Amino acid sequence: MLSSYLTMAAILFCIGLYGALTKRNAVIVLLSIELMLNAVNLNLVAFSKYGVVPSLTGQMFTLFSIAVAAAEAAVGIAVLIALYRARGTVNVDDYDEMRR
Amino acid sequence: MDTTFSQAAWLIPLFPLAAFLLLLAFGRSSRMIGVLLGSVSSLAGFVLSLLVLIEHMTKGQHDYQYAVKWIDTGSIVFKAGFEVTNLTALMLVVVTAVSFLVNVYSAGYMKGDERISVFYSYVALFTFSMLGLVLADNMLTLYVFWELVGVCSFLLVGFWFSKPEARAAAKKAFIVTRIGDAGLLLGILLLYWYMPDHALDFVRIGNAFEGGTGVIAASVTTWIAILIFIGAVGKSGQFPLHVWLPDAMEGPTPISALIHAATMVAAGVYLVARTFDIFQASQTAMDIVAYIGGFTAIFAATIGVAQNDIKRILAYSTVSQLGYMMMALGLNSMTGGIFHLFTHAFFKALLFLGAGSVIHAVHTQNIQEMGGLGSKMKITAWTFGIGALALSGIPPFSGFWSKDMILNIAYHEKPALFVIGVVAAFFTAFYMARLFFLVFMGKPKGERHAHESPPSMTGPLIVLAVLAVVAGFVQTPWNDTLGNWLTDGAEQENGGGGLVMVISAAIGLLGLYMGWLVFVKGMISRDFVSSRAPWLVRLLERKYYIDELYEAAIVRPLRALGGLLNGIDDYVVDGLVRAAGGAAFLIGRGGTRMQNGQVQTYGLITAFALVILIAAVALRRFW
Amino acid sequence: MFNIDFTGEFVAFFVFSVLIISGAVLMVSFTKVVHMVVSLAAVFIGVAGMFILLDAEFLAFVQVLIYAGAVSILMIFGIMMTKHQDSGAERPRTLNDTLSAIGALALFGILFYAIRQSDFPEPQTVPDGTVDNTMAIGQQLFTGYVVPFELVSVLLTVAFIGAIVLAKKEAD
Numbered sequence: 099m100l101s102s103y104l105t106m107a108a109i110l111f112c113i114g115l116y117g118a119l120t121k122r123n124a125v126i127v128l129l130s131i132e133l134m135l136n137a138v139n140l141n142l143v144a145f146s147k148y149g150v151v152p153s154l155t156g157q158m159f160t161l162f163s164i165a166v167a168a169a170e171a172a173v174g175i176a177v178l179i180a181l182y183r184a185r186g187t188v189n190v191d192d193y194d195e196m197r198r
Numbered sequence: 199m200d201t202t203f204s205q206a207a208w209l210i211p212l213f214p215l216a217a218f219l220l221l222l223a224f225g226r227s228s229r230m231i232g233v234l235l236g237s238v239s240s241l242a243g244f245v246l247s248l249l250v251l252i253e254h255m256t257k258g259q260h261d262y263q264y265a266v267k268w269i270d271t272g273s274i275v276f277k278a279g280f281e282v283t284n285l286t287a288l289m290l291v292v293v294t295a296v297s298f299l300v301n302v303y304s305a306g307y308m309k310g311d312e313r314i315s316v317f318y319s320y321v322a323l324f325t326f327s328m329l330g331l332v333l334a335d336n337m338l339t340l341y342v343f344w345e346l347v348g349v350c351s352f353l354l355v356g357f358w359f360s361k362p363e364a365r366a367a368a369k370k371a372f373i374v375t376r377i378g379d380a381g382l383l384l385g386i387l388l389l390y391w392y393m394p395d396h397a398l399d400f401v402r403i404g405n406a407f408e409g410g411t412g413v414i415a416a417s418v419t420t421w422i423a424i425l426i427f428i429g430a431v432g433k434s435g436q437f438p439l440h441v442w443l444p445d446a447m448e449g450p451t452p453i454s455a456l457i458h459a460a461t462m463v464a465a466g467v468y469l470v471a472r473t474f475d476i477f478q479a480s481q482t483a484m485d486i487v488a489y490i491g492g493f494t495a496i497f498a499a500t501i502g503v504a505q506n507d508i509k510r511i512l513a514y515s516t517v518s519q520l521g522y523m524m525m526a527l528g529l530n531s532m533t534g535g536i537f538h539l540f541t542h543a544f545f546k547a548l549l550f551l552g553a554g555s556v557i558h559a560v561h562t563q564n565i566q567e568m569g570g571l572g573s574k575m576k577i578t579a580w581t582f583g584i585g586a587l588a589l590s591g592i593p594p595f596s597g598f599w600s601k602d603m604i605l606n607i608a609y610h611e612k613p614a615l616f617v618i619g620v621v622a623a624f625f626t627a628f629y630m631a632r633l634f635f636l637v638f639m640g641k642p643k644g645e646r647h648a649h650e651s652p653p654s655m656t657g658p659l660i661v662l663a664v665l666a667v668v669a670g671f672v673q674t675p676w677n678d679t680l681g682n683w684l685t686d687g688a689e690q691e692n693g694g695g696g697l698v699m700v701i702s703a704a705i706g707l708l709g710l711y712m713g714w715l716v717f718v719k720g721m722i723s724r725d726f727v728s729s730r731a732p733w734l735v736r737l738l739e740r741k742y743y744i745d746e747l748y749e750a751a752i753v754r755p756l757r758a759l760g761g762l763l764n765g766i767d768d769y770v771v772d773g774l775v776r777a778a779g780g781a782a783f784l785i786g787r788g789g790t791r792m793q794n795g796q797v798q799t800y801g802l803i804t805a806f807a808l809v810i811l812i813a814a815v816a817l818r819r820f821w
Numbered sequence: 822m823f824n825i826d827f828t829g830e831f832v833a834f835f836v837f838s839v840l841i842i843s844g845a846v847l848m849v850s851f852t853k854v855v856h857m858v859v860s861l862a863a864v865f866i867g868v869a870g871m872f873i874l875l876d877a878e879f880l881a882f883v884q885v886l887i888y889a890g891a892v893s894i895l896m897i898f899g900i901m902m903t904k905h906q907d908s909g910a911e912r913p914r915t916l917n918d919t920l921s922a923i924g925a926l927a928l929f930g931i932l933f934y935a936i937r938q939s940d941f942p943e944p945q946t947v948p949d950g951t952v953d954n955t956m957a958i959g960q961q962l963f964t965g966y967v968v969p970f971e972l973v974s975v976l977l978t979v980a981f982i983g984a985i986v987l988a989k990k991e992a993d
Contacts, residue, residue: 119798119801119925120914129861143877168887179903
């Protein structure tokens, strides 16, 4: 059963990666990143049950990761709004300050 | 046993060196400084040389040698020093005398040239190098100065480098003499290899070879002699490396007189005389020297008949006379060679300076465009006439005595060479008559107003004319002064030779008479030969097509090879270089495209890199 | 390899998998932003279901609460506070999209290969299903993980304040 969960997580991660790399709306990019985080969480919990030594550690990790992800989402949206106010767009194509 | 002046002989080359350095530093400040420094330094050198010579003549046969360590690598020690022998002393006087006169002469001849100071600095450098060459006590230092005079020759031939002919001539002179230099260098290396203790100084070389004692194997001796002779062939314009000398006449005329008539080209003869012991140890080498010399003598003399450029005629005459010197050396007569060198230096310098005076007046070098200058340029005409008579071998001028001596030796040693020498002497007299009569007699041609040259130019002419008359009396059939003095009495000239003397004088007079008949009286039509055998004239005018032959046989293939190598360099080597540069450029362009500031592009690249990294790590398990 | 016994767990797993994958694919392929968020919420719910299958009830609860609830709502707020021109006006980025797809697929290929190749040993101890998951986590959290727990609370506070500061209008 473990490999099914892992495969599931891999699919989710790759879809998230694809979304993060192709979507042009910054909000959707953030969402895709949340997807990838969820895939990781799924892995952790799966190992927590089906690992060689099952323990709660994986779940604890997931808990912290969810907390950090929540903080990240909040700050990310805040940054996005500030950026939108400054540039008038949420299109990531227009965010090319790093080139300058 | 007083050698005061000989000990100070090393100072002689330092005068022109100092002049050169000073001119290098201050030459541009004043136009006269060059004239002054050049003349004074060469005069000082001349005075000291004269003192050395007198000392050598009065105080007996005492050679003085002094050397310091130059390179000491433990097992191998090279020394550098100077040696004053009778031969050196004589050469010193010749070089400094001609150099001084040419310096004075150039003050007038080069007056209008804006680079006169540069000219004088080159002349000073040349004088220094030539004196160093003469004084050198071993082959290695001699070789250094040998190359230095080559460089000076290159610089001075190409002095008017804005003229393409001068550039080409300078290159040609340098490259052709280099062939000879390579031979000389090989000879020196061979000598170094086989000499006991690797000694290269002339004293020990002389000891090693003297009397064919067999310190060095006969075949090796022959090879060394031939290789050294190749160096002499290059420098002295002997066949087949004579081609550069006539072209070198593109340089200023005083230079032609100093370098390409009196001194540098004589360096080859001097070299053979200096290493005469080596040659004497190998009869084969001696024969080669003699026959090359004899062939060059007649070969160049015949070309001289058909040339129209006044300096080129003299140049071929120089080649021819150098051939005489070589022939004399090859016939085991150092006295003959050096004696002719001695007289030739004066009368050929005289002829060149006279030619320079003529060119100065009429601004052309084509003798067909000259004529009737005798009445307008009396001093030039008279002195030039004396030079021509000396060259033609008319008694009692100096050329007669030296040439007579060579012919006398040839008569006794190798009659074939005697015949060649006599025929060459006839041609010499004939082309000198042609030259003299066309330039100074007849009707003036062209509208140019010719005038006599300034005293600074005519003065040296007169001095040289006097020398050309009297220089021959140091050695006459009745008077062995030079021979005794030069060779320590080893070469007893078989005097008498009245027959040879008569033939020699007669053939010279005959040549002049023929010239007179053709070019003054017109009894024999000028196109007597050209109408009957135009191919012959053509052949002579084109100098036996030697240049064309070299062009086709050597220059073209080398050029093609060079072109090929250049192509390889352009397309293969440079192609690789360009490909490397282009690759870097493309990578940079790609990098620029990637670095577009888009986070997603960066992420994409990172993802790919991750995939590749994982794949690489994973695949490693299968290796 | 695919010797599947049709237990209840498998059925539930299958249902949640379909929910997650379809939600994720729809999220990527939808054009309207709000639809994307809604499909994403479906993914989050599916993941929560999976957590339940994995005996992590507390995490499932947190997942629904934080992700399906708070994060989705946050995203919707973010969307509403910014203006969106829907796709179509955007110039296509075929190369970038293709390469991204290739990259993602390659990564998945490697991961899938690794998962299939790996031989996962059976768990040595069967976890006691009777223990209250929430209580166990709570005990762990306040004993072994108390320092990280406090740090996370600080982090959340900082993020909270920072988000306000960042999103606040300039006081000009």
